Amino acid sequence: xxxxxxxxxxxxxxxxxxxxGSIALGIRERWPSIRIVGVDQxxxxxxxxxxxxxxxxxxxxxxxxxxxxxxxxxxxAQNIELLGQLSEWQRVAGVAPTMxxxxxxxxxxxxxxxxxxxxxxxxxxxxxVAAARSLPSGLPxxxxxxxxxxxxxxFGFARPDLFAGRPWIFTxxxxxxxxxxxxxxRLVSGLGARPARLDxxxxxxxxAYVSHLPQLAASALMYTVGGGAAEGLRLAGRGLVDTTRLAxxxxxxxxxxxxxxxxxxxxxxxxxxxxxxxxxRDLGHGQGLEKTFNEAGRWRAELxxxxx
Amino acid sequence: xxxxxxxxxxxxxxxxxxxxGSIALGIRERWPSIRIVGVDQxxxxxxxxxxxxxxxxxxxxxxxxxxxxxxxxxxxAQNIELLGQLSEWQRVAGVAPTMxxxxxxxxxxxxxxxxxxxxxxxxxxxxxVAAARSLPSGLPxxxxxxxxxxxxxxFGFARPDLFAGRPWIFTxxxxxxxxxxxxxxRLVSGLGARPARLDxxxxxxxxAYVSHLPQLAASALMYTVGGGAAEGLRLAGRGLVDTTRLAxxxxxxxxxxxxxxxxxxxxxxxxxxxxxxxxxRDLGHGQGLEKTFNEAGRWRAELxxxxx
Numbered sequence: 353x354x355x356x357x358x359x360x361x362x363x364x365x366x367x368x369x370x371x372x373g374s375i376a377l378g379i380r381e382r383w384p385s386i387r388i389v390g391v392d393q394x395x396x397x398x399x400x401x402x403x404x405x406x407x408x409x410x411x412x413x414x415x416x417x418x419x420x421x422x423x424x425x426x427x428x429a430q431n432i433e434l435l436g437q438l439s440e441w442q443r444v445a446g447v448a449p450t451m452x453x454x455x456x457x458x459x460x461x462x463x464x465x466x467x468x469x470x471x472x473x474x475x476x477x478x479x480x481v482a483a484a485r486s487l488p489s490g491l492p493x494x495x496x497x498x499x500x501x502x503x504x505x506x507f508g509f510a511r512p513d514l515f516a517g518r519p520w521i522f523t524x525x526x527x528x529x530x531x532x533x534x535x536x537x538r539l540v541s542g543l544g545a546r547p548a549r550l551d552x553x554x555x556x557x558x559x560a561y562v563s564h565l566p567q568l569a570a571s572a573l574m575y576t577v578g579g580g581a582a583e584g585l586r587l588a589g590r591g592l593v594d595t596t597r598l599a600x601x602x603x604x605x606x607x608x609x610x611x612x613x614x615x616x617x618x619x620x621x622x623x624x625x626x627x628x629x630x631x632x633r634d635l636g637h638g639q640g641l642e643k644t645f646n647e648a649g650r651w652r653a654e655l656x657x658x659x660x
Numbered sequence: 661x662x663x664x665x666x667x668x669x670x671x672x673x674x675x676x677x678x679x680x681g682s683i684a685l686g687i688r689e690r691w692p693s694i695r696i697v698g699v700d701q702x703x704x705x706x707x708x709x710x711x712x713x714x715x716x717x718x719x720x721x722x723x724x725x726x727x728x729x730x731x732x733x734x735x736x737a738q739n740i741e742l743l744g745q746l747s748e749w750q751r752v753a754g755v756a757p758t759m760x761x762x763x764x765x766x767x768x769x770x771x772x773x774x775x776x777x778x779x780x781x782x783x784x785x786x787x788x789v790a791a792a793r794s795l796p797s798g799l800p801x802x803x804x805x806x807x808x809x810x811x812x813x814x815f816g817f818a819r820p821d822l823f824a825g826r827p828w829i830f831t832x833x834x835x836x837x838x839x840x841x842x843x844x845x846r847l848v849s850g851l852g853a854r855p856a857r858l859d860x861x862x863x864x865x866x867x868a869y870v871s872h873l874p875q876l877a878a879s880a881l882m883y884t885v886g887g888g889a890a891e892g893l894r895l896a897g898r899g900l901v902d903t904t905r906l907a908x909x910x911x912x913x914x915x916x917x918x919x920x921x922x923x924x925x926x927x928x929x930x931x932x933x934x935x936x937x938x939x940x941r942d943l944g945h946g947q948g949l950e951k952t953f954n955e956a957g958r959w960r961a962e963l964x965x966x967x968x
Contacts, residue, residue: 558892578959584866603953645911651886
């Protein structure tokens with residue numbers, strides 16, 4: 353297979369928010385011949401069609417022709433629901449998976465052809481990987497997670513270079529579908545991402561610290577500062593602005609992530625609360641503060657290695 | 661007085677770190693005729709002289725000729741010490757204030773002429789304002805605080821535009837020296853800053869929230885993430901990078917700030933810890949999380965009004 357041959361020919365993207373929309377735009381740039389079918393609410397579909405990001409708008413995954421890849425790009429809980437619908441629909445070919453729930457098959461959709469790959473882009477992986485494993489249909493699923501995102505969500509902020517230089521983690525099963533994984537890695541490399549592989553549990557534990565905890569900390573900080581010193585916001589410097597950038601993230605996405613990774617996030621939050629409590633006890637003395645600051649400075653230098 | 665006449669003629673800057681160094685460089689650009697005398701460790705003075713930021717290097721404030729402004733730009737506790745030394749020296753003209761402590765006056769310095777203004781740039785204001793008020797010499801002191809700073813401290817990162825567009829808060833006494841305050845405001849406006857006035861106690865309370873709390877949160881977060889998931893740092897996205905930018909701040913500066921504002925910072929930390937504890941309890945359910953995220957998003961929008 354030449355490296356310029358597209359890894360897939362018809363891709364369904366269910367959920368055209370920031371991530372799903374950016375995948376569509378990135379594919380457009382890299383492989384214009386890939387046919388892209390978008391599934392979302394009518395207003396979002398109109399926007400995506402209007403900007404040329406997708407070739408066809410569908411209200412349900414069942415109505416998408418013969419895709420060889422389905423990308424689930426809705427919030428985590430909805431992806432799991434869509435996965436179940438997709439599997440059920442493939443099995444009985446009578447129930448159409450939609451973005452708003454299953455509906456009866458008055459007009460029967462065409463049977464989806466067998467060699468389909470399904471992936472997702474959710475921020476937690478154990479739940480959906482377990483859900484995929486328990487499906488009766490044996491739908492070939494590989495969990496995925498592009499790291500990054502941006503300040504604001506929604507198709508309006510999607511851009512083709514969103515994934516450039518960023519990790520895109522896949523969490524294949526031990527007994528996973530190696531050719532499917534390789535095609536997915538080729539796809540995301542084409543979007544500029546750096547594919548990586550992790551066990552779903554390891555992914556969720558690490559993300560609890562490097563992604564979910566910063567999000568919760570930023571939102572809690574902005575909530576506390578606004579509630580405690582609203583009249584000081586006009587005097588705030590770049591420090592508060594950077595530290596709370598994540599605080600504009602949508603609750604809808606994070607409610608699902610928090611619920612599906614609550615054990616690891618709970619552990620990480622406990623450690624953060626313990627560190628803050630120690631700092632609080634030490635305010636007047638400074639020795640503990642010095643130790644925490646110095647160690648934080650070293651971790652920060654480590655984090656920035658190879659970045660910027 | 662024409663608006664281009666410099667507000668001061670000879671300025672002593674005690675402490676040529678990021679802030680003191682940037683003040684020197686900014687004055688150089690705006691009013692080249694102002695004579696600048698720097699006071700710091702020999703190696704820093706050599707750097708500042710070599711780059712043309714100062715006209716003269718002095719080891720002690722007593723050895724600085726006849727300044728009409730002294731800017732205390734060392735960490736908070738040292739500024740208070742320098743203020744006491746300056747006052748004592750002015751009173752008895754036999755003890756030279758130095759960056760490392762008072763020393764005996766073997767060679768007596770010339771008496772500093774009377775109409776001198778003293779200000780500082782420390783991150784907390786109640787302590788130094790109270791110290792100035794209790795000085796026997798009645799040295800005319802106006803507390804100051806330029807908001808902002810940068811990722812890294814030290815003269816090497818100083819730049820003339822550090823204060824451009826940023827607030828510079830003064831905390832004058834009720835019975836304060838109005839002409840001195842006006843000259844200071846004209847000076848910092850010349851550096852591009854937006855002068856503002858606040859009561860010292862109000863300043864410290866607001867800064868506990870909009871400046872000190874974000875710093876402690878960023879350091880605690882980086883400390884927790886590094887300690888809990890070092891192997892995940894390479895997978896971290898822009899979220900962690902932004903949220904922990906402040907974590908490279910030097911402990912030396914923040915130990916003093918924490919100690920001199922421990923009551924208000926303690927209150928702010930307690931509120932942050934309470935918010936995080938609530939989020940932790942709510943991880944599996946999501947209703948509290950949704951409320952916190954939504955309110956945080958509104959405060960974030962408020963914070964960004966008029967910025968960028």
